[in-house]
Amino acid sequence: MNLFRNQDLTRRNFMTTASSLLGVSFLPNYLGAEEAKAGVPLRKKPAQRLIFLYMGGGMTHLDTFDTKPGHDNQGPVREIKTNVPGIRVSEYLPGLSNHMDKMCVINSMSSRAGAHEQARYLMHTSYEQRATIKHPGIGAYMLKYLGKLNQDLPGNVFIGGNSRIDGGAGFFESSYEPLAINNPESGLRNIRARFNPTDFRNNLDLAAELDGGFRKKYNLKATRAYTSMYKDAVRLMESEDLKAFDLSIESEATREMYGDNPFGQGCLLAKRLVQHDVRAIEVTYGGWDTHQNNFISVPERTAVLDQALSALLTDLDRTGLLDSTLVVLSTEFGRTPRINQNAGRDHYPKAFSTVLAGGRVNGGQKFGKTDAGGEEVDEGEMSPQDFNATIAWGLGVSTDRVVMSPSLRPFKVAHKGKPNTGLFA
Amino acid sequence: MKESLRSNKPYDKFVYEMVSATGNNYENGATGYYHRDRGMPLDNMANTVRVFLGTRLECAQCHDHPFDKWSQKDFFKMASFTYGVRAGYSRNGNDVRRMIGNDRREKIMKISEEITGMKNFYPTRRESDIDRMFEKDDRRSIARRRGIETAEEYKALNKKVMAAVSKLDVDNRTMGRVISDIYNPVRYSAMSVRDRNAKLPHDYQYDDADPHDEIEPEPMFDSKFDQEILESKGYLPAYATWMTSKDNPRFTQVIANRLWKKAFGVGLFEPADQITDHTKPASPELLKHLEESMEELDFDMKSFLAMLFKSKAWQREAFAEEIPIGEPFHFAGPALQRMSAEQIWDSVVALVIPDSDHFQPSLGRELSDIDRERRINEAIAAHEPEDFKDMVLELTAQVKKSYAKQDKVREAYNKARQDEDDQKTRELSQELRGIQREMRSKIYKVAYNGTDRRGGRSMQSMMAGAGMSGDGERYVRTSTKRPKVKMPEGLTRDQQRKWIRDQKYAASSWSRTASQMMRSSELPTPAPRGHFLREFGQSDRELIQNANDGASVPQALNLMNGDIADRLRHPYSVLGQALEKCESPEDEIKTIYHLMLTRQPSQAEIDRLLKVYEFEGRNARRNVIWAMLNTQQFIFSI
Structure with missing residues (x-):
């Protein structure tokens, strides 16, 4: 166990090693350091922030990023040219066709999870859903390994209407749980005081005074946590950065550019949050479960997605954030290439598509291939684990480092996934 | 439970x-x-x-x-x-599926044999399957064994058979969906x-x-x-x-320790659910005594807890030092505990809703859901298999017609969309949904013999069935009632007018104030994300003991800026009503302490708050309740 012979010993990992030897979470760091040596070297100049767009219900691949013109499976949808010669996408994505140069489309996703809940969990955590443990998501890992960028604001944020969040804190401490925002327009809940500033301060002081004896007598970790948490809350209420959550500051034109709907405005909020150095934001958009009337429902969804994601990429580019922000478009599975009798498509995990953009990804390419009917992956099969490992690598999150759950079982950010580092510049 | x-x-x-x-x-x-x-x-x-x-x-x-x-x-x-x-x-209809499937298969095989002169030539809808059959040289290439040499030859035969089969009027997939839809609610x-x-x-x-x-x-x-x-x-x-x-060595031990932990905040051994051969209880004698008591009481948990609550150890003040993890704790008193999310929420509910223990507004819906499930199950069970089969076939035929209609509307919809006629697109999309809804209600009617979402037994009979009749042992209320108020005597005319105005406002805002204020055990668990309960660490129930009592910023924001303080001070709330009866500021202070912290205030506390009443006048009550809600004493139990 000769830790000091490690040639890569920088000042930073010397400190980690030293703190390990002092008994602070020794096992995880030690294993991490050892395995990292054997594994994939960390990315130089990784992306700092993540915007993770999740299409709930299972986004059809044929009608979006993996068109099969002329094949029976394609139905009435045509394909169009993009700004990258030779690459085409569905006619449902006219806006994104102008951003192809910023995107790396992965057409060869493949998994075995065909039920919503299990697949959603797998895509968010890289592990199968179990009744005995809950795994953290990528945002929680980013905060755990890399820390916050802005100390005043929450480190990870979840925007969307779901009642449950997959890929939250998992077995990490509850402080890694994303702050959830149901409606991007209303921003943070309970952020405005119900008193004028003087009364608010006076009442806070009154509470502290009434509590004085108690806090002195019970000067314990649990009570101190509440004292400091109240300070954090007040600091957040008074923070300049609070305006990150306020969409009304944006011009009417910008808001319209993203689309007047919760997902569009969610993407705008995500952009404002990365601007204020929030590490990881997930925006979800449901309704992709098109068992019936696929060719009616999908264009409704894609219209929203196309506008919002195009706006997001334009806006990130314009503000110089594109290279430092990795944008991911993910979903739980694709949809059956064969059109069913209800003019719908059913669940299809065997082959589907996802997208990486920004974060100095090699844009303007399609990675992997499916066969003529979009039914089987022919080239470059990528599992959810590999996909998540690739995301993690792009963000400078070690895919080899091991963390121990409270029950002392070892876990990694993308399970056994191997990053495809070639997708990045 | x-x-x-x-x-x-x-x-x-x-x-x-x-x-x-x-x-x-x-x-x-x-x-x-x-x-x-x-x-x-x-x-x-x-x-x-x-x-x-x-x-x-x-x-x-x-x-x-x-x-x-x-x-x-x-x-x-x-x-x-x-x-x-x-x-x-x-019962998922597999038997019926099989019956219908077999019938159909038999017919197909007969047609197929007539045309091809071969037994076991089963046609396929997709020609690519045939290509695959000839590509791979595995067990599936039975085609070769049938003596067909080329895919083209096979395809020609297949086409003929398919043409004949398509005239059979059984649509397997529609039928499958009909059966699933029938079983879906149960x-x-x-x-x-x-x-x-x-x-x-x-x-x-x-x-x-x-x-x-x-x-x-x-x-x-x-x-x-x-x-x-x-x-x-x-x-x-x-x-x-x-x-x-x-006789099971761990069953009694675990529950005795869990209940002890519930009372004292720390178990005699920790973690309470990870016993190994190396587990050393803080006091083996005490643990043994608790196990024996539990057995003597024949697992009567109420008596067991009463025994703990009557002990001197429990009645002592909470222990004021850090309890080190992994070292035995000798219970100089119970540990200081932050109350669970449910305890904090229920405390608030008890301060707002009179009689909150008996308030079960969703009881009616729950009972009728259960009753509906029973009725549907019985309706399905009432069909004989043969009769069930006929019903499914009939429904499939009916639904098929509905599909034809749907296709027409869908076509029109696509055209409207191309023409960018938003108005028409919306209308047609609505029409389509209407047809689909109608189709589902048809399924309900035929398969459940007329049983639908509503109907069934009366509320009274359902409550009686659940042991909750009006004059029975358990008293249940399903709506919040407003307290009876009486105008105080000796008011001037202006005061009377003001009193009436205040009452009107209170009456109109009460239902909003009381809305969704029921004990956590009466709310869906887990509560929806963002609910007070979830913010305070209620378990999402995905894992055992997944609740937490950690501090978080949304908790402080909720207590400081949420609507709890307003609910508490509403004139019709339990606290508000108690304060209405107070005759002096000192009386109010004592009432607030008594109801919110379950103790009397010290003289110093009274003096401090009297100053607030002196300076703030009308706003004093609001400020004091707010401050009290935001003390740590309110959420920790000592």
Whole structure:
């Protein structure tokens, strides 16, 4: 166990090693350091922030990023040219066709999870859903390994209407749980005081005074946590950065550019949050479960997605954030290439598509291939684990480092996934 | 579970009923225990052992336990007890599906034989399947064995047969959907069990057995196990009897320690659900005494808790020092505990809603849901298989017509969309949904003999059925009533007008204030994300004991800036009504302390708050309640 012979010993990992030897979470760091040596070297100049767009219900691949013109499976949808010669996408994505140069489309996703809940969990955590443990998501890992960028604001944020969040804190401490925002327009809940500033301060002081004896007598970790948490809350209420959550500051034109709907405005909020150095934001958009009337429902969804994601990429580019922000478009599975009798498509995990953009990804390419009917992956099969490992690598999150759950079982950010580092510049 | 706790059902009986539960959920609510882990019998076993026997087996699911003595084989011995549990879909129409499928297949084979002169030539809808058949040189290329040399030849034959078959008027997929739709509302009703041994996984790596071996059920401890029950009544009853027996070394120990922990905040051993051979209780004598008491009381949890609450140790003030993790704690007093999310919420509810223990506004909906499930189940069961088959065929035919209609509308819709006629697009999309809704209601009518979402028994009879008749033992209220108020005497005319105005405002804002204020056990669990309960760490119920009592910023924001303070001080709330009766500021201060902190204020506290009343006048009450809500004393119990 000769830790000091490690040639890569920088000042930073010397400190980690030293703190390990002092008994602070020794096992995880030690294993991490050892395995990292054997594994994939960390990315130089990784992306700092993540915007993770999740299409709930299972986004059809044929009608979006993996068109099969002329094949029976394609139905009435045509394909169009993009700004990258030779690459085409569905006619449902006219806006994104102008951003192809910023995107790396992965057409060869493949998994075995065909039920919503299990697949959603797998895509968010890289592990199968179990009744005995809950795994953290990528945002929680980013905060755990890399820390916050802005100390005043929450480190990870979840925007969307779901009642449950997959890929939250998992077995990490509850402080890694994303702050959830149901409606991007209303921003943070309970952020405005119900008193004028003087009364608010006076009442806070009154509470502290009434509590004085108690806090002195019970000067314990649990009570101190509440004292400091109240300070954090007040600091957040008074923070300049609070305006990150306020969409009304944006011009009417910008808001319209993203689309007047919760997902569009969610993407705008995500952009404002990365601007204020929030590490990881997930925006979800449901309704992709098109068992019936696929060719009616999908264009409704894609219209929203196309506008919002195009706006997001334009806006990130314009503000110089594109290279430092990795944008991911993910979903739980694709949809059956064969059109069913209800003019719908059913669940299809065997082959589907996802997208990486920004974060100095090699844009303007399609990675992997499916066969003529979009039914089987022919080239470059990528599992959810590999996909998540690739995301993690792009963000400078070690895919080899091991963390121990409270029950002392070892876990990694993308399970056994191997990053495809070639997708990045 | 609520009924069991309310009636103080002995703990061993309570657990036995859950672990051995079978049948329909509308008759036996205990089956919910297996529905929770539906389709995951191995995880369910690990959870059961952890909850009731305080032992962690989940590691042994995939390999021998690295830190405990359990082998993977031990795990599978236990797993066999419950491996045959099937939650959901006891009758799922498979028999009918099979019947109809066989009929159709027979017809197809007959047609096929007439055309091709071959037996077993089964046609396919997709020609690419035929290409594949000829590409691969495997078992599936039966085509060759049939003496057909080329794909083209095969395709030609297939085309002929398909043309003839398409005239058969049975649409398999529509039929499948019809059957699923029929069973859909009752898909979680049933729980059945068929004794079945678990098999070792394909990668089993130890010498004592081979991969895929079937493992006979066997309990993990050497305590008394009744083989006779297993043979006469089956796996589940034998397993439940063994688990809840006083002879089981860990069953009593775990519940005695859990209840102790509930009272004192720290268990005699920790973690309470991870006992190993190395577990050392803080006081073995005390633990032994608690176990014996539990057995003497025959698992009467109420009496057991009463015993703890009457002890001097519990009645002492909370211990004011840090309790180091991993070292035995000798209970100089109970630990200081932040109240659970449910305790804090229920405290607030009790301060707002009069009689909150009996307030169950969603009871009606719950009972009618249960009743509906029963009626649908009975309606489905009333069909004879033959008659069921005919019904499905008839429905399929009807629904098919509806599809034709849908296709037409869809076509028009597509055209409207191309023309960018938003108005028409919306209309057609609505029309389409209407047709689909109609189709579903047809399914309801035919398959459930007219039973639909509504109807059924009256509220009174359902409540009586659940032991809640008006004059019965349990008093339940399903709506909040406003308190009776009387104008004080001796008011001037202006004061009277103001009083009436205030009352009008209070009356109009009361329903909003009281809305959704019910005890946490009456709300859906988990509460929706963002609810007060979730912000304070209520479990999302995805894992055992997944609640937490950690501090977080949204909690402070909720207490400081949310609407709780306003609800508390509403004139009709429990607190508001009590304050209406106070005659002096000092009286109000005492009432607030009494109701919010369950204690009397010290003289210093009274003096401090009297100053607020002096300076703030009318706003004083609002400020004091707000400040009190934002003290740590309100959320910690000492």
